[in-house]
Amino acid sequence: MCFSDAAELRxxxxxxxxxxxxLPHLTQQNFFLGLPLLLMPEEVVLLVENEVxxxxxDTTSVGxxxxxxxxxxxxxxxxxxxxEIALWHERDSARAxxxxxxxxxxxxxxxxxxxxxxxxQERKAREVPRELTxxxxxxxxxxxxxxxxxxHSQPNYTVHIPSTSLSHAWYRPSxxxxxxxxxxxxxxxYPRTPEEVASCRVFRDLWEKGHFLGSGxxxxxxxxxxxxxxxxxxxxxxxxVLTFPTSPIRPMEVVAHGRLGTATKKAHLLCSWDxxxxxxxxxSIEWAGFG
Amino acid sequence: MDSHPSHSTLLPHITKYPxxxxxxxQVYNDILHAQRWEDLETLALPTCGRIVLKxxxxxxxxxxxxxxxxLTESLSLNWLSSVFGELVETSEIYLAIVSDDSxxxxxxxxxxxxxxxx
Numbered sequence: 449m450c451f452s453d454a455a456e457l458r459x460x461x462x463x464x465x466x467x468x469x470x471l472p473h474l475t476q477q478n479f480f481l482g483l484p485l486l487l488m489p490e491e492v493v494l495l496v497e498n499e500v501x502x503x504x505x506d507t508t509s510v511g512x513x514x515x516x517x518x519x520x521x522x523x524x525x526x527x528x529x530x531x532e533i534a535l536w537h538e539r540d541s542a543r544a545x546x547x548x549x550x551x552x553x554x555x556x557x558x559x560x561x562x563x564x565x566x567x568x569q570e571r572k573a574r575e576v577p578r579e580l581t582x583x584x585x586x587x588x589x590x591x592x593x594x595x596x597x598x599x600h601s602q603p604n605y606t607v608h609i610p611s612t613s614l615s616h617a618w619y620r621p622s623x624x625x626x627x628x629x630x631x632x633x634x635x636x637x638y639p640r641t642p643e644e645v646a647s648c649r650v651f652r653d654l655w656e657k658g659h660f661l662g663s664g665x666x667x668x669x670x671x672x673x674x675x676x677x678x679x680x681x682x683x684x685x686x687x688x689v690l691t692f693p694t695s696p697i698r699p700m701e702v703v704a705h706g707r708l709g710t711a712t713k714k715a716h717l718l719c720s721w722d723x724x725x726x727x728x729x730x731x732s733i734e735w736a737g738f739g
Numbered sequence: 740m741d742s743h744p745s746h747s748t749l750l751p752h753i754t755k756y757p758x759x760x761x762x763x764x765q766v767y768n769d770i771l772h773a774q775r776w777e778d779l780e781t782l783a784l785p786t787c788g789r790i791v792l793k794x795x796x797x798x799x800x801x802x803x804x805x806x807x808x809x810l811t812e813s814l815s816l817n818w819l820s821s822v823f824g825e826l827v828e829t830s831e832i833y834l835a836i837v838s839d840d841s842x843x844x845x846x847x848x849x850x851x852x853x854x855x856x857x
Contacts, residue, residue: 684855685854690815693815693817694815694816696813697816698810698814699809702836702846703844703846713855715854715855717852718816729816729820730852731816731819731848732847732848732849732855733847734849735847736845736847739769739835739845
């Protein structure tokens, strides 16, 4: 998925998911997050049912590349590398030219210094590298021939690792366009139990009413219900799903849900799916404010 | 309990639903004397087998229904639906939850998705 897909899911379909990618150089933080976007199972079910998304079995989608495909991939990669090196050389000579014409700059070497450095590097390349043995003797160091050749300055280049397999010719996705076929293939079997069904139905009903929904974990519920995009609004409700309208609730749960909701300026929503009437029943719980 | 001034008022209802006598008694006295509600009356809901109180909240001068229940009871959404079904024009009630040490906590339960006032 590219970022525009994630943006479209949010803006066009009111599905936010959770960004779970962190930064390579700052992994221990959760403020700046990027792709991949993690979806709740209820979100997946809704998107597939609405024919907005399909399910892909990634494990069976990556085939064996043919030698022709591999050769082409290698060729493209080599071209990318040489392009990068060529660009580096261009920039390096442009920079060197600038140094010579403008003389001393911040931390830049003068023409003499550049020449001296070149002579020093050439001298080092001719020298036989030595190392100390355990007896304290200085003996010639054994270096492989390639390494010797590379002691001359060789620009670094970036190795690009694609985050999806979509660009490879040997990627042939196994696509399932509906939940039934995906379940049959054993790829996606949610929802299965009455609890899971109730959860999906409540999620869909709240979504159809125009809300944005998120995970309720941080507030002790199943979902957070937002009146608009979570980037702009705080949630008004924490929703809990009861499997059946006859499922028992203890008054203690009413107290716990109600008190937490009120402390966070939210109301608690008790929701249940009635399979017989095919409808969701809602009750809102809030602390009374007295007593 | 029978020497208490509220006893005679509550007697007809708690005789019908003796298992609710304790929580109704506690809530009635709390609402009347501590919370100081006005025009307090006791009503029976025969279909759900419960007793509710109806009175006027002093701060807002609005009329509300209070449903006493015990902490140990088991409720369900169907049960809540039947309560609202019997109280026809009502869209919200106060659930008064009484525990063994006579502490009472009140929670507003509204039918449907009702935004918190903020």
